[in-house]
Amino acid sequence: MMIKKIIDEIKSLSVGYYILAVIAAAGMSVAAYRLYAGLGATTNLSKAFPWGIWISFDLSTVAFSGGAFTLAALVYVFHLHDLHPAVRPTVLAGLIGYSSVLLILFMDLGRWDRFYHFLIYPNLNSALFEVSWCIMLYSTILVYELSPALLENSRWSGLIKVVEKWTIPMVIAGVTLSTLHQSSLGTLFVVMSPRVHPLWYSMLLPVFFLISSLAAGLAMVVGGATLSYWIFKRTLPENIVAELGWFIPWILGVYLVLKLGELEITDELHLLFTSGVYSALFITELIIGVVIPIVLFSIKRLRHSRVASLVGALFVLGGVVLNRFNTSWFTIKPVAGQTYAPSWMEVAILIGVAATAVLAYSLIAHYFPLFEETVRVKRQSKVRRELAHTGD
Amino acid sequence: MSETTSNENDYGFLIDASRCIDCRACLVACSVQNETPMETTRIWIKETGVTGQFPDLERYSAPYHCMHCEDPSCLSACTVGALQKGENGIVTYDQDRCIGCRYCMYACPFQVPNYEWKQQLPLIVKCDMCISRLGEGESEPACAATCPTDAIIFGRKSEMLAEAHRRIEENPGKYIDHVYGEHENGGTATFYVSPAPFEDLGFPSAGEMSPAYSNRLVTHGTPTVAGAVAVGLSSIYLTIKHHEEAMEALKNGSTHEADNAADEETQVAAQEAA
Structure with missing residues (x-):
């Protein structure tokens, strides 16, 4: 009976789910082969480039998932309750993001059979140790923050009251942990300084990574609002999206001043024009990810436009991705002329994990009350009033 | 070092x-x-x-x-x-x-x-x-x-x-x-x-x-940063909460004051009338 119900349920899902499931399964098979065969047989990693596209992916994904802690801070700590409808969708996005990172990190460990060693053999000087712990603890907190949505229509819904009682301390712990690991991902490159290009190397790397994760996190919420408008037919009220967009130029403004100021202080400003392809990468990163979004989100009419805010968000995210790839891959000084490009298996595993992530998000969004407080999109409806909150 | x-x-x-x-x-x-x-x-x-x-x-x-x-x-x-x-x-x-x-x-x-x-x-x-x-x-x-x-x-x-x-x-x-x-x-x-x-x-x-x-x-700055962020966030949360409650109290209080003022006005008016 139960099984028949499940089969019927699976049959009722749209074709998109099946496509994602096939891609995910293919990626997971490659991942299983990677775990069996070892890194040398499956990746293009080498002594000269011991880290590759997986680390760049991890750095970008953690930055994107910054939406969860940024929003939690705004809603719960800064009491911006208008933004509350965005919490559940964003927290789920964060949780799925961190889970993908954990999967890929697992792939990246040569001795994946000992992944738990970071729990029992601490090295307090290691940025990677700190990142591992923070990601583990923070993922747990994200599950906690999401649990009301998972419990709501279940027989354990009584637990929601208990969960909500501790929401504020948990959020504060979560934001603190995020501050730590978002910045520590920048710290990773401090001890690697001989290999990092001077345009990207800075003692302020942890600060740069933290600030850009704030911008990326907000951009995820803003862009996600438009995407869910199209995909799930649920979205945030337009004025809330605009309110979030309002923060972006300020955050990116601080980032821009610090980035250029740091180059000025360390007497490296000339590198902006004299480092050839590196200068081009650096300037592209700042124009795409900082200058253009500052302009777009400074214009009130564009902040209130769904399409324009999505475009602006994509610029922010593109800039952050380029920054993380530049820092961890593109501008790493080659050794003995050796360079790195990923193998097809490295890319296939990434695509598989990404498909799994989208699949998991869609399924949870399908079965759990994620968008309860968001507004239902009624395109036919001419009555503006109907766009009002359905929740609260 | x-x-x-x-x-x-x-x-x-x-x-x-x-x-x-x-x-x-x-x-x-x-x-x-x-x-x-x-x-x-x-x-x-x-x-x-x-x-x-x-x-x-x-x-x-x-x-x-x-x-x-x-x-x-x-x-x-x-x-x-x-x-x-x-x-x-x-x-x-x-x-x-x-x-x-x-x-x-x-x-x-x-x-x-x-x-x-x-x-x-x-x-x-x-x-x-x-x-x-x-x-x-x-x-x-x-x-x-x-x-x-x-x-x-x-x-x-x-x-x-x-x-x-x-x-x-x-x-x-x-x-x-x-x-x-x-x-x-x-x-x-x-x-x-x-x-x-x-x-x-x-x-x-x-x-x-x-x-x-x-x-x-x-x-080595990590514990300090963690402590500062946790305390900072708590203080922001409590400050705003306190502020919101104060505003709320003020709103209620001011209604009382308005009532009192109105009472005084009536009293003054009554005295003048007398």
């Missing part, structure tokens, strides 16, 4: 590029001693290639392995503390702890740690001065014991450094005036003298300060 300071019992190497004949006996000795395949020995050769005009051709080479830094970057990087500074200044590797994250490979300014890429469950490969061999009472590591031209010599670190400077001073013009390893990455336990510039030998140019120091400046 190095966390690990050197002491007089530290071991060190002196490697003389003018004596190395590129016979690679040290690679074989290392492979046998540490039971590693030749492709992942803990020692290898760096060389200049043939330079000069015929018939005055020159070619220099030198064996290359872990420098055993005073303040090793790899120690700061290692997630699980598998790399440690042992007795006698030896940078040791605990292969039972290693999770294979390869952060040490990126952190090392000398690109020393190698990886068993062909293994299903690979480990890091790195010189440990043949610590087990020394423990068995041998006086020097396999590479130094094997070298037929004494291009690698091994002993107390301070003596090795003194000998390096003595060779440069007593042979004017033979060596370039630079003991590689003395100041590189904040000082190491492996000293090189060479007739050819070290960049020609393919040695990386490491700074005089170990990035491990900058790394510690940041990572």
Whole structure:
């Protein structure tokens, strides 16, 4: 009976789910082969480039998932309750993001059979140790923050009251942990300084990574609002999206001043024009990810436009991705002329994990009350009033 | 400000590029001693290639392995503390702890740690001065014991450094005036003298300060940052909450005041009327 119900349920899902499931399964098979065969047989990693596209992916994904802690801070700590409808969708996005990172990190460990060693053999000087712990603890907190949505229509819904009682301390712990690991991902490159290009190397790397994760996190919420408008037919009220967009130029403004100021202080400003392809990468990163979004989100009419805010968000995210790839891959000084490009298996595993992530998000969004407080999109409806909150 | 300071019992190497004949006996000795395949020995050769005009051709080479830094970057990087500074200044590797994250490979300014890429469950490969061999009472590591031209010599670190400077001073013009390893990455336990510039030998140019120091400046700040953020966020939460409650109270209170004022007005009006 139960099984028949499940089969019927699976049959009722749209074709998109099946496509994602096939891609995910293919990626997971490659991942299983990677775990069996070892890194040398499956990746293009080498002594000269011991880290590759997986680390760049991890750095970008953690930055994107910054939406969860940024929003939690705004809603719960800064009491911006208008933004509350965005919490559940964003927290789920964060949780799925961190889970993908954990999967890929697992792939990246040569001795994946000992992944738990970071729990029992601490090295307090290691940025990677700190990142591992923070990601583990923070993922747990994200599950906690999401649990009301998972419990709501279940027989354990009584637990929601208990969960909500501790929401504020948990959020504060979560934001603190995020501050730590978002910045520590920048710290990773401090001890690697001989290999990092001077345009990207800075003692302020942890600060740069933290600030850009704030911008990326907000951009995820803003862009996600438009995407869910199209995909799930649920979205945030337009004025809330605009309110979030309002923060972006300020955050990116601080980032821009610090980035250029740091180059000025360390007497490296000339590198902006004299480092050839590196200068081009650096300037592209700042124009795409900082200058253009500052302009777009400074214009009130564009902040209130769904399409324009999505475009602006994509610029922010593109800039952050380029920054993380530049820092961890593109501008790493080659050794003995050796360079790195990923193998097809490295890319296939990434695509598989990404498909799994989208699949998991869609399924949870399908079965759990994620968008309860968001507004239902009624395109036919001419009555503006109907766009009002359905929740609260 | 190095966390690990050197002491007089530290071991060190002196490697003389003018004596190395590129016979690679040290690679074989290392492979046998540490039971590693030749492709992942803990020692290898760096060389200049043939330079000069015929018939005055020159070619220099030198064996290359872990420098055993005073303040090793790899120690700061290692997630699980598998790399440690042992007795006698030896940078040791605990292969039972290693999770294979390869952060040490990126952190090392000398690109020393190698990886068993062909293994299903690979480990890091790195010189440990043949610590087990020394423990068995041998006086020097396999590479130094094997070298037929004494291009690698091994002993107390301070003596090795003194000998390096003595060779440069007593042979004017033979060596370039630079003991590689003395100041590189904040000082190491492996000293090189060479007739050819070290960049020609393919040695990386490491700074005089170990990035491990900058790394510690940041990572040691973690508890402070965590505390400040947690307290800061709590104070913001409570301040705004307090403010909201105060506003609420004010709103209620002001209604009372308005009532009182109205009462007073009526009283005044009543008195005036009277």
